Amino acid sequence: MMLHRASRGSWRVGRRQRNAGWVDLATSYPYLSLVRTSTFRLAAIYVLIFALSVGAVLFYVYWSTANLLENQTDNAIGSEVKAIAEVYRQNGLPGVLEQIMLRTSEENHGVYLFTNPLGRRLAGNLPGLPVEATGEHGWIEFDYANQEGRSLAHHKAKAYYTELEGGFRLVVGRDVEERRRFDSIIKNSSIGGLTLALVLGLAGGLLMSRNFLKRIERLTATSRTIMAGDFSQRMPLTGTGDELDRLSAALNDMLDRIDRLMAGMREVSSNVAHDLKTPLTRIKVRAEDALRTGDERDYRMALERTIDESDKLLATFNALLSIAKAESGEAREGIAPIDAAELAADIAELYDPTIEEAGGRLTVKAPERTMISADRQLLAQALTNLLDNAIKYGLGPDGRPDVALSVSARHGEARIEVADHGPGIPVGDRERVKQRFTRLDESRTLPGSGLGLSLAESVAHLHGGRLELDDNHPGLVARLVLPAME
Amino acid sequence: MRILVVEDDRESASWLIKGLTEAGHVADHARDGAEGVALARERVHDVVVMDRMLPQLDGLAAIRMMRAEGINTPVLILSALSDVDEKVKGLRSGGDDYLAKPYAFTELLARVETLARRRAAEPQPTRLRTGDLEIDLLARTAQRAGKPILLQPREFKLLEYLMRNAGNVVTRTMLLENVWDYHFDPQTNVIDVHISRLRSKIDKGFGEPLLHTVRGAGYTIRAS
Numbered sequence: 012m013m014l015h016r017a018s019r020g021s022w023r024v025g026r027r028q029r030n031a032g033w034v035d036l037a038t039s040y041p042y043l044s045l046v047r048t049s050t051f052r053l054a055a056i057y058v059l060i061f062a063l064s065v066g067a068v069l070f071y072v073y074w075s076t077a078n079l080l081e082n083q084t085d086n087a088i089g090s091e092v093k094a095i096a097e098v099y100r101q102n103g104l105p106g107v108l109e110q111i112m113l114r115t116s117e118e119n120h121g122v123y124l125f126t127n128p129l130g131r132r133l134a135g136n137l138p139g140l141p142v143e144a145t146g147e148h149g150w151i152e153f154d155y156a157n158q159e160g161r162s163l164a165h166h167k168a169k170a171y172y173t174e175l176e177g178g179f180r181l182v183v184g185r186d187v188e189e190r191r192r193f194d195s196i197i198k199n200s201s202i203g204g205l206t207l208a209l210v211l212g213l214a215g216g217l218l219m220s221r222n223f224l225k226r227i228e229r230l231t232a233t234s235r236t237i238m239a240g241d242f243s244q245r246m247p248l249t250g251t252g253d254e255l256d257r258l259s260a261a262l263n264d265m266l267d268r269i270d271r272l273m274a275g276m277r278e279v280s281s282n283v284a285h286d287l288k289t290p291l292t293r294i295k296v297r298a299e300d301a302l303r304t305g306d307e308r309d310y311r312m313a314l315e316r317t318i319d320e321s322d323k324l325l326a327t328f329n330a331l332l333s334i335a336k337a338e339s340g341e342a343r344e345g346i347a348p349i350d351a352a353e354l355a356a357d358i359a360e361l362y363d364p365t366i367e368e369a370g371g372r373l374t375v376k377a378p379e380r381t382m383i384s385a386d387r388q389l390l391a392q393a394l395t396n397l398l399d400n401a402i403k404y405g406l407g408p409d410g411r412p413d414v415a416l417s418v419s420a421r422h423g424e425a426r427i428e429v430a431d432h433g434p435g436i437p438v439g440d441r442e443r444v445k446q447r448f449t450r451l452d453e454s455r456t457l458p459g460s461g462l463g464l465s466l467a468e469s470v471a472h473l474h475g476g477r478l479e480l481d482d483n484h485p486g487l488v489a490r491l492v493l494p495a496m497e
Numbered sequence: 498m499r500i501l502v503v504e505d506d507r508e509s510a511s512w513l514i515k516g517l518t519e520a521g522h523v524a525d526h527a528r529d530g531a532e533g534v535a536l537a538r539e540r541v542h543d544v545v546v547m548d549r550m551l552p553q554l555d556g557l558a559a560i561r562m563m564r565a566e567g568i569n570t571p572v573l574i575l576s577a578l579s580d581v582d583e584k585v586k587g588l589r590s591g592g593d594d595y596l597a598k599p600y601a602f603t604e605l606l607a608r609v610e611t612l613a614r615r616r617a618a619e620p621q622p623t624r625l626r627t628g629d630l631e632i633d634l635l636a637r638t639a640q641r642a643g644k645p646i647l648l649q650p651r652e653f654k655l656l657e658y659l660m661r662n663a664g665n666v667v668t669r670t671m672l673l674e675n676v677w678d679y680h681f682d683p684q685t686n687v688i689d690v691h692i693s694r695l696r697s698k699i700d701k702g703f704g705e706p707l708l709h710t711v712r713g714a715g716y717t718i719r720a721s
Binding site: 325329402 | 599651677679680681682683684685686687690691693694713
């Protein structure tokens with residue numbers, strides 16, 4: 012009913028149904044879906060163009076050859092007619108009869124006839140005047156019976172017919188049966204060859220598409236499996252290194268990267284959960300404890316501690332947000348040319364009194380202007396994190412911080428180093444400490460979030476650089492290596 | 498002081514108003530940007546505390562509207578967005594200071610009082626005086642009870658900021674932002690040592706101490 016209504020909606024329904032039919036056909040007849048592949052379409056188009064051009068070339072060769080042969084025949088006939096007419100004028104009837112007899116005996120596929128004005132044959136190898144020969148003169152084509160050995164065969168001939176003085180009629184021609192056969196052979200073999208090429212080409216196209224289609228289907232099936240949740244699956248590789256293989260390899264690289272990112276996220280989330288749960292539990296336990304005792308002094312202490320813990324939680328959150336900001340790249344708009352040496356001196360000025368007060372010393376070595384393009388706030392934050400670490404964890408055997416801050420440029424890279432003389436970090440832990448919330452056992456008793464080095468590293472990455480941790484013999488060298496400006 | 502609080506969250510608003518009243522101020526409350534602009538038009542306030550995200554009219558839009566109408570009351574923007582970029586955006590819209598949520602009330606109070614004071618202090622003086630301590634902003638010199646005090650450039654900047662806000666509490670974060678231009682808090686309390694050095698220069702050997710620590714909040718410079 013719907014289909015008969017002339018509304019736009021029902022037309023759509025009708026079309027959708029047609030489309031649905033297409034899909035059904037394609038799925039129930041696998042070759043239909045094969046025909047719809049792009050490889051097959053390409054192969055078909057290619058075969059068609061190929062066949063058309065070969066056909067055109069063949070036709071041209073045939074056409075020019077046939078023309079040439081025809082012209083040759085026409086010329087030969089023309090000159091013979093002229094010659095015989097000349098003989099007739101000079102020598103009269105006997106000369107012509109002699110001429111024709113002479114020419115008939117030659118094996119040149121010639122066709123001759125000479126008749127009296129009544130049309131009776133006087134000489135030549137044709138039995139009688141062809142019906143086509145009417146009027147005074149002209150070209151004619153006709154069938155005639157030719158003596159081939161013992162049997163007669165119908166042959167085609169082309170001839171010039173003319174009436175000579177006195178009403179005598181002359182027909183001079185050539186047997187063109189061979190040319191006719193040549194024509195049909197050329198035609199038949201062209202058609203046969205082209206048909207064969209088309210069939211083979213299309214079959215080849217189908218085969219190629221089937222192979223291609225199978226590989227594509229394997230890719231599709233693998234992506235479906237991955238989407239369904241099996242992230243360990245990878246795209247199949249054939250090892251041929253063709254474009255499909257390259258595509259699969261690129262997809263696999265992408266999957267690996269996503270996998271790593273997801274693993275990182277999972278770890279971060281579980282770490283965040285753990286690191287937030289601990290202080291929150293402490294707050295809860297203390298509050299409950301204070302409520303139970305009901306002493307005003309306990310209330311006060313619990314509240315003060317709650318504030319302390321919340322401050323630490325906020326600091327952790329802020330650090331996480333700074334890392335997220337540096338990693339997302341949205342901080343790029345804050346990037347401007349700055350002098351790393353000046354920034355180092357500035358930060359050193361901020362930290363110097365604190366370190367001096369602790370009985371230690373901070374030496375600064377930033378002799379030259381070292382221009383880098385950086386976000387001043389984020390870079391300063393990264394640097395203060397390194398200094399905070401040096402003050403907290405890098406105390407020498409005498410319990411005092413001895414920190415060296417230096418800026419230098421080498422091979423187009425600016426190196427901002429914070430070196431201490433503390434216990435350092437064992438080689439095996441140097442990568443691990445850069446991960447979020449990693450705190451080595453030795454430092455667990457000290458306050459901190461375990462995010463300082465992570466932030467420093469994300470800031471380095473944001474600026475196209477890296478964070479290196481090295482041995483200071485003894486102690487730790489934390490080095491921000493950033494691309495220097497020209 | 499009369500303070501206009503534009504804050505849509507009922508609990509934060511009542512907590513803010515309670516704190517401001519306890520500190521001896523009078524607070525008006527608006528629940529959205531449009532109401533805030535209307536109240537600012539109606540009465541004269543010393544400071545506006547404006548939440549960044551508001552229903553109807555967004556905080557920044559409300560500030561722009563006030564400024565367009567010639568209301569030049571200093572505005573402190575409160576926001577859960579703590580990026581430096583966000584701060585810049587807020588200040589460009591005509592805000593005078595920016596405080597990220599969550600914040601300590603002492604921090605907010607210190608900033609509100611500083612803003613009110615900054616407004617009152619216009620036009621710019623060339624000399625500042627607190628008790629018998631005096632600094633010359635042009636010559637960059639300081640002296641107390643007639644005795645010159647030698648200060649490093651940064652120490653002078655620190656003292657200048659404290660004296661511009663004399664009588665008000667300034668927090669460590671405010672000092673980092675205004676004296677060092679760092680918009681983040683280092684884990685180590687580096688400011689305390691700078692203050693104690695400054696204190697030894699301006700207070701040591703003189704009778705009455707001027708630079709005071711306000712527990713849990715920050716510092717203030719004042720003469721009794």
